[in-house]
Amino acid sequence: MAWPAFAEAVATPAAPGVPASAILQTALGLLAVIGVLFFAAYLLRRANGGRGFGASGPLRMVGGLMIGTRERIVVVEIEDTWIVVGLAPGQMRTLHTLPRGELPATSGAEGDFASRLAQMIGRKS
Structure with missing residues (x-):
């Protein structure tokens, strides 16, 4: 929806007796509240070192x-x-x-399984 069409839709009252300014004010207030929530979530994540809300400490x-x-x-x-x-x-x-150690690197175990599966399928047909 293009901006002029949106502005025209907002300017048209939704119900008789409801001014367009009240609808626009409500929409802008809702957007402001959602923006504040996203900003607060961003600040919490940044304060927590980027680990999210559940992670804490070492x-x-x-x-x-x-x-x-x-x-x-x-x-x-x-x-x-x-x-x-x-x-x-x-x-x-x-x-x-x-x-504390290092996780073992994934050796080609998946590749070994795939090659064995291909051999078994080849034997049956």
Whole structure:
């Protein structure tokens, strides 16, 4: 919608007895409130170091693995330590503690699977 068409639509009263200025004032007020909310969210994210709203302090989740429908194993980093934690409904247990390391680079495991699958399909046909 082009700007002149929008201005014409706003200038036309929506209901009898409602002035166009009231509609325009309401629309501008709504835009101002939404703008303030976005600005506040930007400031909060910037103050938190770009980590979002839930992240705080030196705690960082390195990775995780779903074991069942409601069970997980998670690796959490706290400063120079990795903690392996088992999570289940209503339970959280430390499984292992180890010094901070590097995540292993993904070796061509996906490529190996693809080549083996191609070989197996080739054998059947």
